[in-house]
Amino acid sequence: MKEDWKTLLSDEFQAPQPKHKKEFLRNLRAREVSMPEMLLQQVAYVRPSIWLFALALVAIAIVGSLMRVETTVNVLTMLMPFSAAIAVLETRRSERCGMAELEMTTRFSLRSVVLARMMILGIVSFLILCISSPMIAAAFDAGTVLTAVRILIPYLITMSISLLAERSPLGRKTGYASLAIASGVSIIIYWIDNYEPNVVANYLGMIDSWGIMIALGLMAFTAVEQWKTINGVEAFA
Amino acid sequence: MDLEEAYDKIYRYAYFKLNNQSVAEDVTQETFLRFISQKGNVHEYEIKYLYVIARNLCIDEYRRVKADPLPEDYDAPAPFDDxxxxxxxxxxxxxxxxxxxxxxxxxxxxxxxxxxxxxxxxxxxxxxxxxxxxxxxxxxxxxxxxxxx
Amino acid sequence: MKLTVNGITKQYKNKTAVDQISFQLTEGVTGLLGANGAGKTTLMRMASGILTPTSGSVDADGIPVDTEEYRALLGYLPQDFGYYPEFTAREFVQYIAALKGIEKKKAKKKTEEILELVGLSDVAGKRIRTFSGGMKQRVGIAQALVNDPKILILDEPTAGLDPKERVRFRNLIAEIGKDTIVLFSTHIVSDVERIASNLLMMREGKLIYEGAWNEQKGDLEKFYMEEFE
Incomplete structure (x- = not known):
């Protein structure tokens, strides 16, 4: 018997069955799951369509920059509101699918689930921004930060208004208020881009001098709205 | 690390050290409780620290504990065991x-x-x-x- | 373990759904009987931490209902629940297991065990939306059990089950009730008669009966009919 003895060792070290294992483990406070772990867990449950949409936005940015399509940034600013709307709709997905009541009774309450989802979608949007702005900026000879700000502003506007709307009684009833708001923002952008050259010029001028401040302000406003939404998800109707 | 697996390992270890079923189990449970109180937030039961705690507890217990008598059938071979x-x-x-x-x-x-x-x-x-x-x-x-x- | 419900009340604008209810439960199966609209669901939601009572409190050995620690002890089956449309039975139970903080490897093992227990092993990989009402209900029972709860609250668990499933469910609950606090609501008297060692009855938000039911007290079915119908 060459190395066989190692497998036989287990029998030699066998202990009698423990008597209180099950109760003890059941009463032992289960380990806590850290936020990164929670995020990874929830990443697996993000809908494929959301990834596809994000990929499509990145693809548009890359192709548009490489082919020097002048309207790339306009198209992105028009599509980003939908990215925001999808994120906001995600806050109500549990409720829409009838999972809310279940998710409220698990250890990580619905609130942390929704928080994790919002963070994931936030990170996704941030990645889109991080990839597309430098590419567009390089292709069209613009500043990276200002390009990012241009893409970000409609996104933030849509997100903050949508969060507000989804919490309102009317928004709760319709369920898809965010998409309506995103469409509205998008149409306004399209209108201004095509029919109001003066406004565009003024807007771009304003972005040049105040863009970062405006974006920061909107971010703060959005963060407040998100906070309110997340705190409200467990208010069981 | 699966909690149950960790429990089995620590228990087996404590039993080896003490040869006493009930004390080995007490030591095992105490090991987990101490681990939790030392770490505060438990994200992961780290087996190496569990061993360290268990080993120290066993040293404390060793002097006090009498080993279980060997069960009578301890040496009995299992039938058909080739x-x-x-x-x-x-x-x-x-x-x-x-x-x-x-x-x-x-x-x-x-x-x-x-x-x-x-x-x-x-x-x-x-x-x-x-x-x-x-x-x-x-x-x-x-x-x-x-x-x- | 002792589950203490202390004077809970749920007041809505023009209705008191649950009115000053108090009781204590220990390990064992307790049936909650009452007609529709008696406040059973509201009571169970408060005991599960979903609804905040207008007044009163719920705790388990001093652990308040609105804490993570309490929820770690809890298994809950709502009267009605949905699922993310893409979920299979296995994914659904694993998802809940993950939210209950069960480590991945263990969650997988536990999910298979539980699905076996409720007799869904052979359809574990099928989408829930293809399931019958009874099968879906069994998925619901499975998710409630996946964390080995100390407190199990089941709102109308036998709804939608066929007679065979119902028998299986009763056996399962009787077994679990040996070392778990089980509270389940129903409006079917025979469910309660078979497995509940303790009984609560509600009418119009109030507790009208509490305790064991035995032969000396007469026919439960008859009593129930007289009280509720």
Whole structure:
């Protein structure tokens, strides 16, 4: 018997069955799951369509920059509101699918689930921004930060208004208020881009001098709205 | 690390140290409770620290505890066990080893711990752990061969 | 373990759904009987921490209902629940296991065990939306059990089950009730008669009966009919 003895060792070290294992483990406070772990867990449950949409936005940015399509940034600013709307709709997905009541009774309450989802979608949007702005900026000879700000502003506007709307009684009833708001923002952008050259010029001028401040302000406003939404998800109707 | 698996490992280890079922189980549970109170937030039950705690608790208990009497059927061979002789040989070879060699064999080959975990658990250097493990394995092989030949 | 419900009340604008209810439960199966609209669901939601009572409190050995620690002890089956449309039975139970903080490897093992227990092993990989009402209900029972709860609250668990499933469910609950606090609501008297060692009855938000039911007290079915119908 060459190395066989190692497998036989287990029998030699066998202990009698423990008597209180099950109760003890059941009463032992289960380990806590850290936020990164929670995020990874929830990443697996993000809908494929959301990834596809994000990929499509990145693809548009890359192709548009490489082919020097002048309207790339306009198209992105028009599509980003939908990215925001999808994120906001995600806050109500549990409720829409009838999972809310279940998710409220698990250890990580619905609130942390929704928080994790919002963070994931936030990170996704941030990645889109991080990839597309430098590419567009390089292709069209613009500043990276200002390009990012241009893409970000409609996104933030849509997100903050949508969060507000989804919490309102009317928004709760319709369920898809965010998409309506995103469409509205998008149409306004399209209108201004095509029919109001003066406004565009003024807007771009304003972005040049105040863009970062405006974006920061909107971010703060959005963060407040998100906070309110997340705190409200467990208010069981 | 699965909690149940960790419990089994620590319990087996404590039983090896103390040869007393109920005290070994008490030590096992105390080990987990101390781990939690030391760490505050438990994200992961780290087995190497569990061993360290268990080992210290066993040292405290060792002087006070009387070993369980061996069950009467302890030596009874299982029927139809074609490896009975091998088993007996392993048992004898193991009995000849010093306790600390037995300990390291338990950790490595029964509980399946990595050497990194073992050296932490025993409070020795990685090199010392390798050396002790090697020497224990050599002694086992030696006495098994002698026995066979 | 002792589950203490202390004077809970749920007041809505023009209705008191649950009115000053108090009781204590220990390990064992307790049936909650009452007609529709008696306040059973509201009571169970408060005991599960979903609804905040207008007044009163719920705790388990002093652990308040609105804490993570309490929820770690809890298994809950709502009267009605949905699922993310893409979920299979296995994914659904694993998802809940993950939210209950069960480590991945263990969650997988536990999920298979539980699905076996409720008799869904062979359809574990099928989408829930293809399931019958009874099968879906069994998925619901499975998710409630996946964390080995100390407190199990089931709102109308036998709804939608066929007679065979119902028998299986009763056996399961009787077994679990040996070392778990089980509270389940129903409006079917025979469910309660078979497995509940303790009984609560509600009418119009109030507790009208509490305790064991035995032969000396007469026919439960008859009593129930007289009280509720």
């Amino acid at each position: 490896r009975r002789e091998e088993r007996m040989m392993v048992r004898e070879a193991l009995a000849k080893l010093p306790r600390e060699d037995q300990e390291i064999l338990l950790l490595r080959h029964v509980n399946g711990e990595a050497v990194g975990t073992i050296c932490k658990a025993l409070g020795i250097s990685r090199f010392a752990a390798y050396r002790r493990l090697k020497s224990a394995e050599d002694k086992m092989r030696e006495s098994l061969e002698v026995n066979e030949g």
